[in-house]
Amino acid sequence: MFEQPIKRGLKQRCARCGQGSLFRSYLKFRDECPSCGQDFSVxxxxxxxxxxxxxxxxxxxAPFYFILPMVSAPLVLKIVLWIILLSTMFGLALLLLPLFKAVLFNLQIRNRAEEAKWESTGSHGKPPRGWNQ
Incomplete structure (x- = not known):
């Protein structure tokens, strides 16, 4: 059930047809699928x-951030290692962000997820009708 939208999301393709691309730029969705016309504003x-x-x-x-300060090395080497570590971390995050966004988007479309609509506030804290102590 979830396999198809996840695979299509990893390819950054439309959840419905699997052909049209989701993004018009790095993290900006298109208004609709260029292949099947699926509305992406849903x-x-x-x-x-x-x-x-x-x-x-x-x-x-996180383990590297705990281990690196304990390493006995010259300050210059530690600074170089911190720069490598931070740039790798940011690079990985920037690489993964469109993939995760596409997968979550496709899962929302596939499952018709939408914002909650509250029709009533309920009766929390009130005893049921006809209930006597």
């Missing part, structure tokens, strides 16, 4: 992709 990934990418990248790189 879904919004918001901050989800950035959260997941940031979380994954920090899990991968």
């Amino acid at each position: 879904a919004d990934t918001a901050d989800g992709p950035a959260f997941f990418v940031g979380f994954l990248v920090m899990i991968l790189f």
